Amino acid sequence: MTDTSRDNLFSSPLGKVPAFAFDQAVVDVFPDMISRSVPGYETILAHTGELADRFVQANTHCYDLGCSLGASTMAVRQRIAGRGAKIIAVDNSTAMLSKCKTILEANADSTEVELVHSDICDIEISDASLVVMNFTLQFVPLEQRVALISKIYRGLNPGGCVIISEKLSFEPESLNQLLSELHHGFKRAQGYSDLEISQKRDSIENVLVPETLDSHIQRLRACGFQSASPWFQCFNFCSLVAIK
Numbered sequence: 562m563t564d565t566s567r568d569n570l571f572s573s574p575l576g577k578v579p580a581f582a583f584d585q586a587v588v589d590v591f592p593d594m595i596s597r598s599v600p601g602y603e604t605i606l607a608h609t610g611e612l613a614d615r616f617v618q619a620n621t622h623c624y625d626l627g628c629s630l631g632a633s634t635m636a637v638r639q640r641i642a643g644r645g646a647k648i649i650a651v652d653n654s655t656a657m658l659s660k661c662k663t664i665l666e667a668n669a670d671s672t673e674v675e676l677v678h679s680d681i682c683d684i685e686i687s688d689a690s691l692v693v694m695n696f697t698l699q700f701v702p703l704e705q706r707v708a709l710i711s712k713i714y715r716g717l718n719p720g721g722c723v724i725i726s727e728k729l730s731f732e733p734e735s736l737n738q739l740l741s742e743l744h745h746g747f748k749r750a751q752g753y754s755d756l757e758i759s760q761k762r763d764s765i766e767n768v769l770v771p772e773t774l775d776s777h778i779q780r781l782r783a784c785g786f787q788s789a790s791p792w793f794q795c796f797n798f799c800s801l802v803a804i805k
């Protein structure tokens with residue numbers, strides 16, 4: 562990795578820290594940022610592929626909602642060759658999608674990928690055997706989350722699966738604080754300074770709105786998923802699987 566792709570966006574004092582956005586500056590460092598910020602990210606990607614292998618049915622649709630640079634799309638694509646399935650990868654950041662297109666073209670594969678520039682709340686979901694939302698739901702306004710999960714449920718074929726990976730909040734606040742401190746320890750061990758950790762936290766507050774694990778499970782159940790469970794957790798990061 563070159564120095565220009567290392568995430569140092571928050572390494573100098575910024576004064577008033579701007580609200581986090583998936584703009585070109587973030588795109589340029591995104592792989593480094595997410596792998597040094599999200600404990601278990603590589604494990605979640607690898608098992609997104611594993612779950613795709615188990616759940617993707619021939620000639621159906623797979624959705625990668627909030628695809629960023631296509632890491633989850635590629636994890637899925639590697640495991641479903643020859644099934645005639647199509648991956649629909651959606652993001653509302655033009656900077657992300659533009660670089661995603663370049664990356665996918667450089668890693669050609671027989672499975673078709675359609676890149677869609679849209680808010681994930683506005684797309685249609687149909688004939689799906691897999692929907693992946695890795696670290697995206699947390700950026701969707703709280704009041705739109707039930708409608709989005711309901712739409713995913715309706716768009717999945719029976720036996721289809723949704724993977725939802727998220728940062729979590731905890732109750733009581735003392736437990737939230739503990740898991741947050743463990744996460745910050747992880748980031749320090751990855752080379753982030755205290756200044757970077759605190760400015761990034763200020764930047765992303767109110768942009769990334771985490772919920773408790775109970776809230777996720779209850780919403781999935783209320784939207785129709787009777788079968789839903791976390792399959793991975795490290796500190797305050799979790800991945801859930803739910804089956805229709």
Ligand SMILES: C[S@@+](CC[C@H](N)C(=O)[O-])C[C@H]1O[C@@H](n2cnc3c(N)ncnc32)[C@H](O)[C@@H]1O
Nearest residue numbers: 583627629632633652653654680681695696700
């Ligand atoms: C943390 S990144 C996702 C990482 C990616 N799924 C992966 O596995 O590497 C969140 C992505 O969701 C996108 N996003 C956030 N809210 C969105 C929305 N309402 N509609 C579409 N994309 C959204 C952002 O532009 C960003 O690229």
